[in-house]
Amino acid sequence: MLVYTYFIFEVLAFLAALWRWPKMQGTPYKYFVPYLLYVVIYEYGSLQDWFVINHSNLYIANINISIAFFFNSLFLTSLLKTPRFKKAAKIAIILSIPFAAINMAFFQGFWRLDTATILL
Numbered sequence: 001m002l003v004y005t006y007f008i009f010e011v012l013a014f015l016a017a018l019w020r021w022p023k024m025q026g027t028p029y030k031y032f033v034p035y036l037l038y039v040v041i042y043e044y045g046s047l048q049d050w051f052v053i054n055h056s057n058l059y060i061a062n063i064n065i066s067i068a069f070f071f072n073s074l075f076l077t078s079l080l081k082t083p084r085f086k087k088a089a090k091i092a093i094i095l096s097i098p099f100a101a102i103n104m105a106f107f108q109g110f111w112r113l114d115t116a117t118i119l120l
């Protein structure tokens with residue numbers, strides 16, 4: 001049971017955000033509840049081996065890492081106040097997406113953990 005403690009906290013975070021969701025409308029936080037639902041489904045599926053293909057689920061980890069990076073980056077840039085810094089951050093985010101796709105397609109592969117993108 002102790003192994004699944006992180007999952008319990010993710011479910012609790014989702015339920016707390018769902019409870020507060022009506023007050024999040026009109027703010028950057030409004031996308032947080034759907035993202036947390038995605039995280040809970042991904043984690044539960046990983047615990048239940050829903051995504052295992054050829055004894056590996058690293059491909060879904062690559063997808064999850066890309067989605068998490070994209071969501072967190074857009075969320076954090078929405079909180080920035082300086083227009084110049086905000087623009088630079090958005091350009092960096094947009095450029096990282098094709099980098100991750102090229103890395104998965106031609107270098108590290110889709111079926112292995114995309115460590116270069118994680119480091120980015």
